[in-house]
Amino acid sequence: MSYVKPTDLVRGVIDAGASKVMLSARDTLIRAIMGGAILTIAAAFAVTISVTTGSPLLGAVLFPIGFIMLYLLGYDLLTGVFVLAPLAWLDKRPGVTLGGILRNWGLVFLGNFIGAFAIAVLMAIVFTNGFATAPNAVGEAIGHIGEGRTVGYAEFGASGMLTLFVRAVLCNAMVATGVVLAMVSTNVIGKIFAMWMPIMLFFFMGFEHSIVNMFLFPSGLLLGGDFTIVDYLIWNEIPTVLGNLVGGLLFVGIPLYVTYGRPAAARTLRPSRRERALMQRAASGDSADAQGVDEPIRAGA
Template structure:
């Protein structure tokens, strides 16, 4: 079969979360580093195409290529482990603890940041010919995006913080849906198509992704963006990480776990004449 029913792929989600918790420190960091680097390359590729063509939708259509590559290679994003690892704890898998989950999150965050930061430095070298000239059009645009998505939120105070938080929730709802969608399919072409749709949606809508931002804002600062590290942390990265956590875990992981794995009780219909009961299973059509 090229498609798995929900009860089957939710079990795969739990198994994947358990495996990531027990992964070695070395493997976790390497896989996270590569995921952050590949996603950062995809982000700069999409922004470059958008700037060159003048059509942001084209960049959004092309951005998922990075997500597909890192998923097929088995690399890990923080947004994905936010959704998967708690399910193994909820399912009471042996040896799975909250400490193990937080350890995994911390290592993946570190690896993603290092990978994205590496690409920020590499692309800054390209945009400035080794820092010998002012940034080109793409580099200048990136610096302005960094300002708009930190100081721009700060100008609105609490309303700006609420906006970035909601954008982060919606982002990882879609990104984690992409992770799950890939588990639904058992062939490569099906996985790519299933992943492509929600990832394109999140990027095209301008939602906030913590790992993309790990590239965007350091790169913007190198390119001369007029904002500080604290602006980046307070008015972007930290609220985005929290929103990504809630969006992926609540809207994707827990909703699927609750309704397709820990399903509701079966209906019991008594038949008085025969003093027996018929157990009626919910009817599912896929």
């Protein structure tokens, strides 16, 4: 069967986390750069669809194409390794240390940013004809997204920061689910369908994804958005990274590990008082009672 049961799935997730931590710096960076680039091309694609068709839902339905492509190729996102690497540490895999996890996160963050920023520059060129004209409709929309999701939060102060953080938590509750579901099937069609569902949900709901934002906000600045780099870092990227970390671990990684990676002892059924009395009498050698023991116990089994 192509379906991987949860217990086996968690074993696979832990194996994947250990391999990520032990990967060389060169390969970690390359895979993270490509992961960031492919995901953010898909983000540009989804925004283009939303603007040109007037249907944000259609953009959300098609956005998971990028996520699916990068995970089928084995590339990495920060939101994914936030879940995979800690589970390998909790499972005490040889060579997996907190220092190794932080190294992995740092390299993946850097690689994702390089890939996303490269796409931001390239798409800004496309949207402005090489900076020779004003941004087209899609470029203007991206600039407004950057404003609304930085200074838009700042207008509400602490309440805005709380909203931003919660959106980031909910985002990686879905994205990390997609990362895990990539391993729930052993065939490509099953993997695609399983990954598609949570990614479509997070994008349409407008949740905050740190890697997508590495594209949207630099693009917005290049395309004339009315916000600053400090606005981007304080009122989006930093809280989003922290929220993504919390959401992935709290809603996906830890629950799966606790119940399937380290399940509690199975509950055993205790015989009733009457059944215990009959068994004691049978054990004492009372043949008359012993003949009547088996049937009641079977009937109550």
